Amino acid sequence: MREKGLKLIAVDQFEKLVSGDLSSIHPELVDYLREVGAIRDNQFFRVRAAIALVRIGVSVERTAKLLDWKGFESLCEEILNCHGYVTTKHLRFSFEGKRYEIDILAKSNGLILSIDCKRWSRVRRSSLFEAALLQMERTEALSRAIPRLNKFVLAQGKTSLVPMVICWVPGGAGIYRGIPIVPLHSFNSYLTEFDPMDANISRIELPWRVEFRTSFLS
DSSP, rough: HHHHHHHHOOOOOOHHHHTOTTTTSSSSHHHHHHHHTSSEEEEEEHHHHHHHHHHTTOOOHGGGGOOOOHHHHHHHHHHHTTTEEEEEEEEEEEEEEEEEEEEEEEEEETEEEEEEOOOSOOOOOHHHHHHHHHHHHHHHHHHHGGGGGEEEESSSSSSEEEEEEEEESTTEEEETTTTEEEEEGGHHHHHHHOOOTOTTTTOOOSSSSEEEEGGGGG
């Protein structure tokens, strides 16, 4: 019952949230946003608010108005950091005459996630599948370019490199050709249970332990 009431309030006052005018927002909605960390120390965290609103039934199309791509990436990175991953953003590199960019690289215990962040509120599943294949292409290029990139240090050991797409669309698309397509609102719980050795997950095995140089960390 509480969620239904909060949804009605949020829909009615949504434009105030978009404008950042919190002074006239219903106190019940303000309390809820504080509970989920969307309002803290008089600051309004839009991505947290958007996720919280989706949880109470506000449409993705509406809540996406709160977001920009930087905020989307920042929350993805924050969630990864909370799970112990060391992260770096916007890795740009060239390989065989082609330029690439990877939104987020996240490293933990012999594993690197190669992540593409898609802030799409409306999208066909086929577009998500295409994004997954493009991310696999970037990840394969990275696996071959790593030895000559000064952003990394190579040591004895092994590293699994796993491509992944994080999207705003609820439900995501599961795993497509071994590439996880994960909705942002369930990314935290997904990482809790994520097993990179799952036979359904595509991974590239590198013959080194790959570390990020401190100067390139986020």
